[in-house]
Amino acid sequence: MAEREKTGYGKVRLRKHLKAKYSLIIKEDVVGKILKRNPVRKQSYRRPPESKPLYNYEALPPFEDGHIDTKHIDDFGALRKMVFNLRRYNLPLYRWTYVCAKTKTRFPAYSYSLDSPYGRLFLGLVITWLGACGVKTEMTFQGDNGPE
Known part of the structure; x- marks a missing residue:
């Protein structure tokens, strides 16, 4: 049991460890039953109670921060x-x-290819549309390291 507490191995690895270190030949099932009779509690790690939000949504004006994403429509398995x-x-x-972070x-x-001119055209369309609707804030666009 001391080796189990030191190494934290399961029955398979502990059997190999005992054979290599002490030249003990024990069946895997026997090691498993010994471990079952004498359980060793694993160390538990505390998780933070809740995750912090990506943005401060109360202080964030609408359409200031946004996320751009591209999808290959063939990848939708349900369709x-x-x-x-x-x-x-x-x-x-x-x-x-384009998804606004606040709203x-x-x-x-939609486009036929995944080229940067289409991306620039799409961003221009979003900026023009929001400007026509009266949104005058400076915008930040964020991607997910995809092909966009």
């Missing part, structure tokens, strides 16, 4: 029939999405 229609009717294969408002757009 099998619709994926075949994408190819049959030559529909766009990529979806661009969770989504702006989707």
Whole structure:
């Protein structure tokens, strides 16, 4: 039991450890039953009670911080029939999405390829639309290290 407490091994690794260190040949089942009779509690780690939010939502003005994401529509596993229609009717294969961090408002757009001109055009469209609606704050766009 002292070796178990030192190493923290289970029955398989502890059996190999005892064989290598002390030349003891014991069956794996026997080691398992000994460990079952004499349980060793593992150290528990305290988890913080709640996670901190990514943004301070009360102080954040609408449309100041946002997230941009791209999706390859073929990857949606639940849309099998619709994926075949994408190819049959030559529909766009990529979806661009801007999500506001405060209001969770989504702006989707679709394109045939995942190129940077489409990304710039999409961002320009979002900025123009928000400007036309009276939003004059400076915007920050954040990605998730994807292809966008």
